[in-house]
Amino acid sequence: MQLIVELPVDAEEYISQKFQRSITAPAACPHCRACASLQALGYYFRSITGRKAVVLTISVRRFRCKVCKKTVSILPAFAQPYRLVRNHAIHRYFCGHRNDADTKPWRVLLRRYWKKFCWWVARPDAVWHSRLNHAPPPRSAATWWELVVDTFGSMIVATQVLVSDSQVTLFGRYRCHRPNAPAG
Numbered sequence: 001m002q003l004i005v006e007l008p009v010d011a012e013e014y015i016s017q018k019f020q021r022s023i024t025a026p027a028a029c030p031h032c033r034a035c036a037s038l039q040a041l042g043y044y045f046r047s048i049t050g051r052k053a054v055v056l057t058i059s060v061r062r063f064r065c066k067v068c069k070k071t072v073s074i075l076p077a078f079a080q081p082y083r084l085v086r087n088h089a090i091h092r093y094f095c096g097h098r099n100d101a102d103t104k105p106w107r108v109l110l111r112r113y114w115k116k117f118c119w120w121v122a123r124p125d126a127v128w129h130s131r132l133n134h135a136p137p138p139r140s141a142a143t144w145w146e147l148v149v150d151t152f153g154s155m156i157v158a159t160q161v162l163v164s165d166s167q168v169t170l171f172g173r174y175r176c177h178r179p180n181a182p183a184g
């Protein structure tokens with residue numbers, strides 16, 4: 001299972017400070033709720049875009065529960081689950097900044113992200129619609145995005161809250177955000 005945590009560093013600082021080493025285990029297992037049961041289980045590696053037009057590799061901390069044997073990984077909130085481009089750039093692109101230093105190098109990917117968001121937001125069964133204040137429902141993805149910003153303030157906070165409360169991101173639903181799913 002993947003938990004998303006806000007950290008006081010961006011991707012470059014996370015790497016240069018080896019910040020992953022200071023991430024501690026959650027107090028209780030998110031699968032079985034046992035307390036003080038999570039033990040370090042190394043890292044997995046994933047790619048993420050940096051401040052400049054570069055792709056970085058970060059180490060993501062993992063833990064295993066000694067009671068239920070399931071795993072938990074701690075994804076920094078600056079990263080979007082299953083997406084290469086960092087949340088800051090996605091947010092700026094969705095807000096219409098499509099040619100600045102943050103977004104221009106990744107425009108092809110960001111256009112795909114926007115299409116995925118349009119597809120996901122148009123689904124009438126999208127559980128997270130209820131988290132946004134609206135009446136009647138917006139007609140366009142652009143208006144949905146405005147509501148996301150009004151409600152949460154940023155792509156980072158929206159992702160963190162929706163994953164935690166509804167087990168979805170702004171791009172879909174993933175097994176790794178559900179407690180008791182086998183993958184960790």
Ligand SMILES: [Zn+2]
Nearest residue numbers: 029032065068
């Ligand atoms: Zn457990």
